[in-house]
Amino acid sequence: MEAAPPAGPGAPQPQPPPQAQGSADPVAGLLPRLRGKLFTWNILKTIALGQMLSLCICGTAITSQYLAEKYKVNTPMLQSFINYCLLFLVYTVMLAFQSGPDSLLHILKRKWWKYILLGLADVEANYLIVRAYQYTTLTSVQLLDCFGIPVLMALSWFILYARYRVIHFVAVAVCLLGVGTMVGADILSGREDNSGSDVLIGDILVLVGASLYAISNVCEEYIVKKLSRQEFLGMLGLFGTIISGIQLLLVEYKDIARIHWDWKIALLFVAFALCMFCLYSFMPLVIKVTSATSVNLGILTADLYSLFFGLFLFGYKFSGLYILSFTVILVGFVLYCSTPTRTAEPAESSVPAAPSAGIGIDNLGLKLEESLQETHSAFL
Numbered sequence: 546m547e548a549a550p551p552a553g554p555g556a557p558q559p560q561p562p563p564q565a566q567g568s569a570d571p572v573a574g575l576l577p578r579l580r581g582k583l584f585t586w587n588i589l590k591t592i593a594l595g596q597m598l599s600l601c602i603c604g605t606a607i608t609s610q611y612l613a614e615k616y617k618v619n620t621p622m623l624q625s626f627i628n629y630c631l632l633f634l635v636y637t638v639m640l641a642f643q644s645g646p647d648s649l650l651h652i653l654k655r656k657w658w659k660y661i662l663l664g665l666a667d668v669e670a671n672y673l674i675v676r677a678y679q680y681t682t683l684t685s686v687q688l689l690d691c692f693g694i695p696v697l698m699a700l701s702w703f704i705l706y707a708r709y710r711v712i713h714f715v716a717v718a719v720c721l722l723g724v725g726t727m728v729g730a731d732i733l734s735g736r737e738d739n740s741g742s743d744v745l746i747g748d749i750l751v752l753v754g755a756s757l758y759a760i761s762n763v764c765e766e767y768i769v770k771k772l773s774r775q776e777f778l779g780m781l782g783l784f785g786t787i788i789s790g791i792q793l794l795l796v797e798y799k800d801i802a803r804i805h806w807d808w809k810i811a812l813l814f815v816a817f818a819l820c821m822f823c824l825y826s827f828m829p830l831v832i833k834v835t836s837a838t839s840v841n842l843g844i845l846t847a848d849l850y851s852l853f854f855g856l857f858l859f860g861y862k863f864s865g866l867y868i869l870s871f872t873v874i875l876v877g878f879v880l881y882c883s884t885p886t887r888t889a890e891p892a893e894s895s896v897p898a899a900p901s902a903g904i905g906i907d908n909l910g911l912k913l914e915e916s917l918q919e920t921h922s923a924f925l
Contacts, residue, residue, distance in 0.1 A: 587834075588882050594831045595843025595878065601827070602847035604820035607854055608813045609675075614859070616810055621675035622797045625668065626789040627814065628821035632782030640779035652776060664784030667761045668792065673754030681747025687728050687848060689748055691721055693755030693762075697838050700763040707836070708887040712880060719877030720842050723870045727849060730866035762837040765829060774829040781825075836886065842878050846871055 605624075612618040640649040652660075677686055694717060701707040768777040793801075804810065831840050849871045855861040 601824035603850035629785035636778035670757035677750035716881035723873030
């Protein structure tokens, strides 16, 4: 065959290849990418787990309110003591039957004083937040309780070496905006009818309690991810029972003596204890695959669940701002979980990581999903 003659000046020139559709229409390709980023299986699972924890907190709030309003029973330390006793009977006993470095005696010999401080922080955080309601307003408690989130992020930065991105700070701001919307709805609906006996003391109690919660949650994340869930719950059950029992005898023995026990009051105590036990048992599982910060953002909806139930149980007035607040908090929670945080130290998990990126142990499920997607793309 003869070679084709070269094209002359008048011959038609070859047309350049058409541009890719993604570059020609970037908006059309943006929505599928956002959908794949924000609505993955791990994010949806994290949302579901967070809302399960919120429902547990909602159960404790409703039972406590029933005891306080209908039966005039205000014994937060007794209620916490029952929960710590359940943790002791289940998880501390499990540690007692283990052998080797994970046994109860071996842990007590090496780290007894650390778990005393952890138990003290957890017990007092629960007590101070509940006690603050007697001095300050509901609005102050709801707003100042959010102080624990920036404290938690700061502690995670220095202790767990968590490194946040801009989207994480934006997500936290969105969640706090949702809380502000909820507080505004409370004021407009008339729930804010208690001026408090000493607002300054109550506000200080909330700030200290929120900070102690942050310390407890950071310690919980470290122990659960580095050691084991059984060790955390077992040691918390042991020292929480001792500390709350001593404090119970010192501050609430008169209130307990005035309780007129019947089966309804006993049932409410049992319901509160079961909700708290489920909360303490499931929270380490959620923290292990996410982080303490994301869990605390997810449970911001607990007050809203309490409000929704209160519409039927306590005659609360409904406001459309509650739905808006719930939506805003969930949007912020999804934004936070959409991008995993990084850690300044090398990862200790089996999740594959790029050599140039220090991927840590925060948001483990999301990182695993990203790693699998990168591996699949590299293979293709």
